[in-house]
Amino acid sequence: MGLLTAVLSGFGVMTVLNLVSTHGGLAVMAVSLLLFCGVFLIQVLHSAQRTRAFRDRYGRLTLGLQALLTFTPMCLLGMLWGGMAGFLAGSVLLVVRGRLSGVLFLLVVAANGASAALSGLGAVDIAYVVLSTALTGLVVFATTRLVDLITELERRRAESAWVAVTEERLRIARDLHDLLGYSLSAITLKSELVHRLIGLHDDRARTELGEVLEISREALADVRAVARGYREVLFADELVSVRKVLAAADVECVVEEAAVGTLGRQINTVLATVLREAVTNLLRHTSAKRCTIRLRRYGATVQLAVDNDGVRPEKAGARRHGSGLDNLSERVSRAGGTLTTLFDSDGWFRLMVECPTADPDSTRDVPHPVPEHSPSIVRCGS
Incomplete structure (x- = not known):
């Protein structure tokens, strides 16, 4: 706003100084300053961002008042006051929308040129007045729009910074929930x-x-690792860990693994995180005695299912909407997969994830440490 005020003030002061140097006298100076203050205030209303709501509602009225303060004083002050027409031309572009703004802009420029011709100025002076009016109007419009764009850019930068901070907080909260929930339960x-x-x-x-x-x-x-912003977990390592934890909890665990080939780093971490959260929920919120973990591959899709028999039907709905499952669903979605939960008629709760085998944003894959053989079934626990 300071830049805009400086530009408007500079144009106005030049006009007043020209008037004083030509006509002289305190009366002319007082009238010129009074009229200029009126035009300046109206121009600020048309250009300032804070007055946008007022301009949208009363812009046509203030534009008419500015036109009156622009052309009427020419009868007293002559064409030296014609420099104010440039402000009017700029206001037309700011207030009026659509094609009409261009038409009115040209009309203001032409009217100022006609006033110059009626004042007896020569062709060169008339051309100068026309060009000066058009250029002043364009400068006022461009300066106002530049200030608007800079303000909008600063606002968007502040919003982007706030969004980045918020996302980082959510990432840390999500990762800590996924990590410490399982570790502390174990x-x-x-x-x-x-x-x-x-x-x-x-x-x-x-x-x-x-x-x-x-x-x-x-x-x-x-x-x-969460604090550093990087954490990679291997599914095979997590599977070994949950087997030990479930065995200590006297939960019979059946692991059915088939060869899945290579998995992307992100997918490997996502599957490990899903397994960890599923077992955390089992330990904290269920009275499960049996748990089944199945890993399969179907073409370019890998499927992980974790089932347990410890969720009562009346609590199944509440479990579907926990923050842990919401975090997992968001994490799986970012990896290009889907997460579903199901409570069947036999009293088993199933959490199933399907993901592509390759990372959506990377071509780097790591071999999954399951050998290429037929599906294996491993039982653990009592």
Whole structure:
């Protein structure tokens, strides 16, 4: 707004100085300053962003008033006041919309040229007046639009920064939920098991305690990875971990793995995260005794299904709408896949994910560590 005010003031002061140098006298100066203040205030209303609502509602009225203050004083001050017509031409382009603005712009320029001709000016002076009016109007319009564009650009930059900060906060919250929810559940479960084993099976208690320490170290490393903005989890490593946790929780786990070939890094991490969240929900929100994990490949699509028998029908709907599943659904969607949940008539809750085998934004794949053989079934737990 400061730039716009400086440009408008500069044009106006030049006109007033020309009037004073030509006519002289305090009366002419006072009238000129008074009229210029009126034109200047109207021009600010037409150009300022803060007055946009007022301009949209009363713009035609203020435009008519500006036209009156532009052409009427010429009878007293002569063509030296004709420089104000440039402001009027710029206001026409700012206030009026559509083709009519161009027509009125040319009409203002032509009217100022006709006033110059009626004042007895020569052809060269008339041409100067016409060009000066047109250029002043275009400068006023262009300066106003430039200020608008700069303001809009700054606003969009601020919005982009806010969106980036918000997305980063959501990413950290989502990753921490996915990581620590599972890790803390596993630590709690194994710590309870160690507490029961102390004095009865000390050797196994020490083994379980060692696994608790290992999980806590992994959780710390995961939190640091989240802070750095990079975290890659392999499905095979996560599968080994959940087998141990489910066995400690006395959940019978059946793992059915088929050869799936190579998986993209992002897809591998997504599947590992889905498996971790599914087992976290099982441990925290169900009384499951059996869990089935199935991994299959169909052409260019890999499918992971995690089923358990521990969700009661009246709680199934609430579980579908938890924040963990919402986070997973968003994560899977970004990888080009879909996540579905189902509670069947036999009392089993199923979480199923289907994703492309290759990352949507990368060609880098990592081999999935399952050998190329027929499907295998592994049972763990009691």
